[in-house]
Amino acid sequence: xxxxxxxxxxLRKGIADPEGSTIERALPALGFTGVSNVHxxxxxxxxxxxxxxxxxxxxxxxxxxxxxxxxxxxxxxARLAExx
Amino acid sequence: xxxxxxxxxxLRKGIADPEGSTIERALPALGFTGVSNVHxxxxxxxxxxxxxxxxxxxxxxxxxxxxxxxxxxxxxxARLAExx
Numbered sequence: 001x002x003x004x005x006x007x008x009x010x011l012r013k014g015i016a017d018p019e020g021s022t023i024e025r026a027l028p029a030l031g032f033t034g035v036s037n038v039h040x041x042x043x044x045x046x047x048x049x050x051x052x053x054x055x056x057x058x059x060x061x062x063x064x065x066x067x068x069x070x071x072x073x074x075x076x077x078a079r080l081a082e083x084x
Numbered sequence: 085x086x087x088x089x090x091x092x093x094x095l096r097k098g099i100a101d102p103e104g105s106t107i108e109r110a111l112p113a114l115g116f117t118g119v120s121n122v123h124x125x126x127x128x129x130x131x132x133x134x135x136x137x138x139x140x141x142x143x144x145x146x147x148x149x150x151x152x153x154x155x156x157x158x159x160x161x162a163r164l165a166e167x168x
Contacts, residue, residue: 037130
């Protein structure tokens with residue numbers, strides 16, 4: 001069976017996030033106030049063929065750590081997409 | 085009140101996704117089979133100060149369309165983060 005999986009890759013705590021900081025600095029000039037703690041990350045969506053949900057998530061997590069993220073500076077989190 | 089919002093930016097349907105295609109092509113060489121339809125996107129997480137949830141989402145959507153995405157080729161979707 002095919003499961004639609006989403007992998008979120010975010011920078012680990014304490015790792016500098018220049019993209020997020022730049023966005024945060026640009027906001028007041030565009031008239032947006034009250035926005036803070038901006039963090040930028042990546043997301044990947046794909047279909048995994050697996051026998052059940054946990055096998056699909058396991059495969060997606062292995063793939064995320066091996067190919068989609070740099071485990072030294074990034075955290076990868078796999079989850080099933082809500083909609084079919 | 086502060087709401088933690090996540091904005092997912094994905095390429096519109098029909099727009100070429102070279103990053104996703106490259107990942108998909110690399111998978112068999114790493115021993116991953118049964119993975120298809122790989123799509124790459126970006127995600128942003130930030131805190132929004134607003135009076136209620138719908139105001140926070142409205143502000144996040146405006147920000148996403150104005151600054152975080154290119155509406156010509158990308159879709160932006162704002163949602164509240166589950167955990168506080």
